[in-house]
Amino acid sequence: KTEKSMRERKTIHSKEVFGYPISIFFIIVNEFCERFSYYGMRAVLVLYFTNFFHWDDDLATSVYHAFVALCYLTPILGATVADSWLGKYKTIIYLSIVYAIGQVAMAVSAIHDITDTDGDGTPNNMTFHIAMSMVGLVLIALGTGGIKPCVSAFGGDQFGDHQDKQRRTFFSVFYLCINGGSLLSTIITPILRAQECGIKSKESCYSLAFGVPAALMVVSLLVFIVGSGLYYKDEPQGNIMVDVCKCIGFAIKNRYRHRSKQYPKRQHWMDWADEKYDKLLIAQIKMVLRVLFLYIPLPMFWTLFDQKGSRWTLQATTMDGNFGALIVQPDQMQTVNPILILTLVPIMDFCIYPLIKKCGLDFTPLKRMTVGMFMASIAFVCAAVVQLEIDKTLPNFPSTTQGQLKLLNMGNNPVTVRFLDYFTFESEQINVSISSPEVTRNISLSMGERQTLLIPSDLTDEWLFVNGMNTVVNVSTPSVYFGLIEPLYYTNYSLIKNGEHTFTLWNDAQKCDFTMTFRFGSAYTFFINSNFGERIYSIYMQPNSVSLALQIPQYFFITAGEVMFSVTGLAFSYAQAPSNMKAVLQAGWLLTNAVGNIIVLIVAEVAKLPEQWTEFVLFACLLIAVCFIFSFMAYFYTYIDPAEIEAQFKKKDDDDDEDDKSKRKRAEVEMVKRRSVNSHDEEAKQTRI
Template identity: 45%
Template sequence: MGRGESDEKNKMEQEEEVDTGFCDKFRGFPKCIGFIVGNEFCERFSFYGMKAILTIYLLEALLFDDSTSTAIYHAFTFGCYFTPILGAIMADSWLGKYWTIVSVSILYAIGNFVLSISSLFGAPPYPFYGVSPDANIPGAMIGLVLIALGTGGIKPCVSAFGGDQFKDGQTKQVQMFFSIFYFAINAGSLISTLVTPLLRDDVQCYGADCFPLAFGVPAVLMVVATVLFVVGTPFYKRNPPQGNVVVLVSKAIGNAVKNRWNREDGEQREHWMDYCDTSKYDKKLVRDIKFMLHVLYMYIPLPVFWALFDQQGSRWTLQAYRMNYDLGPLGKMKPDQIQFVNPALILILIPIFEGVIYPILDKCKIPNKPLQRMCAGMTFAAAAFVVAGFIQIALQNTYPQPPAVGNSGLRVINLANCDLQPTFNPAFTGDDAPSFDPIAYQGDQKLYNVPMGNHTIEFACAGKTSLTDYNVDMGDQEFNTVIIKENNGVLYAPTQFHTDWDKPDKADPKMRVIFMLDPATIGHNVTVRIENKDVPTQVYETFEVMMETATEYVVKEPGVFNVRLQYENDAGEEQDDLVGTYSTEHGGGYTVVVYNNKDQNNEVTSYIDASPSSMSILYQIPQYFIITTGEVLFSVTGLDFSYSQAPKSMKSVLQAAWLLTVAFGNVIVLIVAEARLIEDQAIEFFMFAGLMGAVVIIFGIMAYFYTYNEIPKDDEEMEELGKSATDGDLENGKVKNGVDNPALTTDGPVSERVLAGDTSYITQL
C-alpha cells in the first residue's frame, strides 16, 4: 500500500557475504518472528477491512451526507497518522515496545467491538435504531477514536520490535524479515478490502447491509492479532525504554527558539539553532537538527499529495457507489471493493519500477534523482484527479435530467382496457405545440414534455366514455404521473401523483407503491408487504393502503421483490396473497403500481422514475492505476530521500514527520468537505488536481534550489573502533583496514537501526 511499505533498497553498505542459497536467509531466524508477522497480518486485515467500508457505513447506516461522511473519514485518518507520535513516545520513554503493543492492541480491539456493536443501532431496519441516542452516532465515534489511538499506538512499534529480535550481524535475516513483514501488510490489506465488502453486502442483517458482521470480523481479527502477539511472549527479547529522540529534539528546538527570542541586541549567529544551549544539548545533536530541518523544509508541500491519495477511501468510493457494479460473467463488484486495486497494483509496480524503469532511465541518462521522482509522483496524482473529474462528468451525464426550464414532465399510465389517446383541451396551436402519442393497454406508459402551467387534458378510448376535463397543474421542471382507469366503461383518474425524477441520495434504489385497488373489494385492514423473493422472511417494507393512494418513497436494497396483499376476509380469516414480483437496481427510482388487470386479476407493474446507474465501476481503473504509479514514485522515493538526507540520529524523527504529512493532508480534505463551497463533485476533483499542479511547480522550484546534505562521519563513532575519522582514513565508506564505517553498518542494537531507518521501507500504513 506504499507510504513506506514499499521494498526500498537497504541503504547500509555491507561487506561481501557468501550467499549459499535462499534458505540461508532463514538460518538463525528467531522463533518468535512468526507471532510478530501473524500479528501484523491480522492487524492490517482488521484496519483496512474496517476502513474499506467506513464511508458507506457513515452514508447508509448513520445517514450522513457525502460531505459529512468524507469529513469524518478524513478526521479518522488524521488521527491514525497523528497518534504514532504518541505511541513512539510511550514506547521509548515509558512502557517499552512490548507493553505499548499489548496495551494499545487491547484498546484497539475494544474500539473495533464498540464500532461493531454500535452498528446494530444504525438506520432502519436495524432493530435498535433510536433505542438509545448514546449508542448510535456517539457509539460509532467512540469506536473510531479508540481504533485511531490503537493503530497509531502500535504503528511505530511492531516493525522495530521485530527487528529487536535479531542479533547483530544477521543482515540477510533482517532483510528477509522485513520482506515477509511487508508481504504480510499488503496481504492483509488486499484480502480485507476484497472480503469485508462481501460481508457487508452479500450477508443480510435485518434486511439490510450487515455492518455488524462486516465490522465484527475485523474486531475478531484484532483479538487474534493481540493473542498471537501475547502467545509469543516467552520467546521475545525486550529492550527497556531508553528515551525518545522526538521529545529530545523538540526540547532542543524549543530551547533555541527561546534563547533567540531573548538574545541581546545586535547578537547574530549563522543559524537560529546555534542559539541552543550547548551546555544542555550536545553540539552533534544541534548539528543533526540543522540537517533535519533542511529536509523538513522540503516536507512543507507534501501534505497535498496525501490529500489526493487518501480520497480513494472517501470521494472515490462515493463515486464508485453511484456506478454500475455489474461485471457480467465475473459477478458484481462492491463500491468499497474497488480499493483493492491499489495494493494489488503496488505489488506489481514496485518490482517493475525497481527492476526495469529506473535502470532504463539511468542508461538513457535521464535525470532520476529522488526529488525528481517525487515531483513526477505528484504530477501523476494530479493527472489521476483530472481523469477522476472527467469520469465524474460522464457519470453525472447519466443522471436523469429535469425538463427544460419552463417545461414539465408528464407520465401517463394506461390501466384501461383499450388504447388511450390523450389530447389537450383546448388544443395548443403553433409549430412547437406538444402532442400526445397513443398509449396501448398492457399497463403501458408514455412520457411527455409539456409546458408548465395548469392544463386540461382529454383522455379518449374507443368504446369507452372519455375523460374530457382532467386537470393537471404542472410546476416548472416538475415530473407528475397520471394513472387512467375505467369503471364500467367509463374512464377516470385519481389526482395526479408528484414523482421524483432525480436519483436517490444513496446508491440503493428508492421505491414507492401506488395502490389502485379498492380495499373494500378485497377485505379488511389491507396492507401491502414487500419481501425478498429469495428469502421471503426478509420483509423490506409493509404499507397500510387506501384506495388510489401513493406511499412515500423508501430507500431499499436492490434485488427482486415479492408483493403480497395481507388482509382479513369477511369470515374474519387472515389472508396472504402473492400479487407479483418486481426488481430494482442500484441508483434507480421506482413507482410500483398494484392494480386489477383486464382479466380481473390483481397485478403488479413497476415503472422507472429515475434510471438506475449505468456507468461501469471499471471506468475507475485508470485513475487507480495513475495514482498508484504516483504513489510508487512519491512515497517510496520520499523515504529514500529522507533516509539519505538525514543524520542517523534524526531518521526516526523524520519518520514521525513523514507520518504527520499524511495526517495534515487529511486535514485539507476535511476542511474542503466541511466548507461545502463546491457543490459539483467533478469541479472539486479538478480543484484538487489544480492545487496539486500548483504544488508541483512550487516543489519543483524548491527541488531545483535544494542543496543535498553531506552528512559528516562522526569522530565519536570512529573512536568506538579506535580509528580516526579523518578523510584520509576513509575509502568508499569503509575504514581502510577493512572495518566497516559504523555510520554505514551495524553499531548499536538492531532496534535502533530499524527506528533510524535501516530497511526503512517499513513505515506502516
C-alpha cells in the same frame, strides 16, 4: 557492560528457526491481522456514514478524513510513550486492547435492531449509533496510530548483530503483510457489507463488516501475547524527539533573549543552542530541519491519495459494477491499489529505474517524488472525466432547499394536470389543479426529496401512493417481505440485490408471480391493479450505466504516483537522516499525511462546489502548483552524507579530547617541575641555615 548484558538477554530469548528468531513469526501474524482489521473497517466506512446514518457526501467525507488524520497524528504519541515510559512491548499490548475495544464499538454501533423498537428496520435512537461509532473511531485511531511506530521497530529488535540479512528479509515480509492484509480485507469486508442481516430488518450488514475486523484485531492481540515469553524486550532508553524539541526550544528562547544585545552573529539560528547542548546534536538537528523544510508541500499529495476511500468510493456507488460473471461492489475497487503496488514496485525497481539510468538521466529521489505528485494529479483529471460521464446519466436531485414532485394518473380517463413529470419547487407547499372535474389540492413537499403523487380514479379520494385496489395485498420475494399493503396506500422502499428477482402478490381472491431484473443504482415504483396480470411500474431512478472499469486508469496513476512518491520519499528520508534521528523524520513523514487529510475535510466543508468534477479538477490543479514549488525547492537541495558529517564532528571531538589531554599532561609536567624547583630551593635554604 550494559551492551553486553543486553546481548546476553537477547541471546536467551532469541530461539531460532532457519536462522530467524521464532518471535518474529508472532509479530508478522500480528501485523497481518491488524492491517486486515484496519483496512477492512476503513473500506466500508464512508458508505456506512452515507447509507446507515444518511449523511450527505460532504459530511461523510469530512468525518472519514478527520479519522484518517487522527490515525496519522497519534504515532507521535505512541513513539513518545514507548521510548520514554512503557517500552515497545507494553505500549503495543495496552494500545492493542484500546484498538480492539474501538473495533467492537464500531460493530455494535452498526446493529440495526438495538434501537429498532417498532420493527420497521430503521434505528429509532440514531444518536446512540452515532455516539458509539465516534467513540469507536477515536479508540481505533489511538490504537492503530499508537502501535504503528512500535511494531516494526519491535520486530527489528528481535534480531542479533549477526542477523543483518535476516533482519532485511523480515522488513520485506513485514511490508508484504501490510499489503496482503489490505488486499484481502478490501475484498472480503465489502462482500460482508452487501449481505442482508438483522432480526427485524433486511439491511446491508455493516455490523458483520465491522465485526469481522474486530474479531481479527482480537486475534492479533492474542497472537502477540502468546509469543510474550520469546520476545526480547528492550527497556525504554529515552526519546530523542524530546531532546530535539528541548534543543530547538532553547535555541529559539536564547536567540529571542539576546535579540537586542550586541552578540556575535551565528551562521544558523540553531547555533544559539551551543551554550547548553552538544555541537553534534545541533548538527544533527540541522540535517533534520533541512529535510523537514522539504516536507512542507508534501501534504497535498496525501490530500489526493486518501480520497480513494471517500470521494472515489462514493463515485463508484453511481457506476455499474456488473462485469458479467463478476459483480464488483463499489468499496471493492480499493483492492486495485494494493494489487498494483505489489506489481509496480518490482517493475519500477528492476526495470524502469535501471532503464532510465542507462539512458544517462539523473533520476534523483526528489525528481521521482515530483513525478509521483504529477501522476497523482493526472489521476484526479481522469476522475473528473469519469465524473462528467456519470453526470450525463444521473438524475437531477433536489438540493436541501428544494423538493421534487411527480404526478401519475391511476384513473381510466385522461385528466389535465399542471405538472406531468418531475419539477423542482423551492417552497414547501404548492397548489395542484386537475380538470375533469376541476379539483385543486394543496400538496406538502419535503425539502431535499423526490416524491411521487398518485391521482386515484376517484378524485374525491386522498391523493397519495396507492396500490390501486380496494383490498389488502401481500407482496414478497424470497428474501424480502414487504408486508400487507392497505387499500390506497404504499410501502417504503426496500433494498434489493442486483440481479433477477421473482415477486409474489396474493390476497384472498388471487395470486400472481412476476419476475424483474434489477441493476445497481436503480429504483422502481410498482402499481398494483385489480388485475394482477397487468403490472405497471415507474422507474424512479435509471440503473447505473457507466462501467466501474473506467476507474481503473485513475487507480493506476494514483498507485504509480504512490510508488514513486511514498516509497522513494521514505528511502530518501532514511538516507538523509542522522543515525539517531530516523524516527524523528518518520514522525514528520506521517505528519504530512495527517495534514493532507485535514486539507480534504476543510475543502469538503468550505468549498461546497456544486459539481463533483470541479472539485476533482481543483485538487489536480492544486497538486500541479505544488509540483512546481517542490521542484524549485528540490533544485536547491544539496544531498548530504549524515554519517560523514557525524564522523567529522566525532573526530573533532576526539581531537579536542586529545588537545585537552595534551594540555593536562603539559600542565602536570610543569607542576612537577615547579615542585622540583621549589624542593631544591628549600634544600639550599636549609643548607645555608
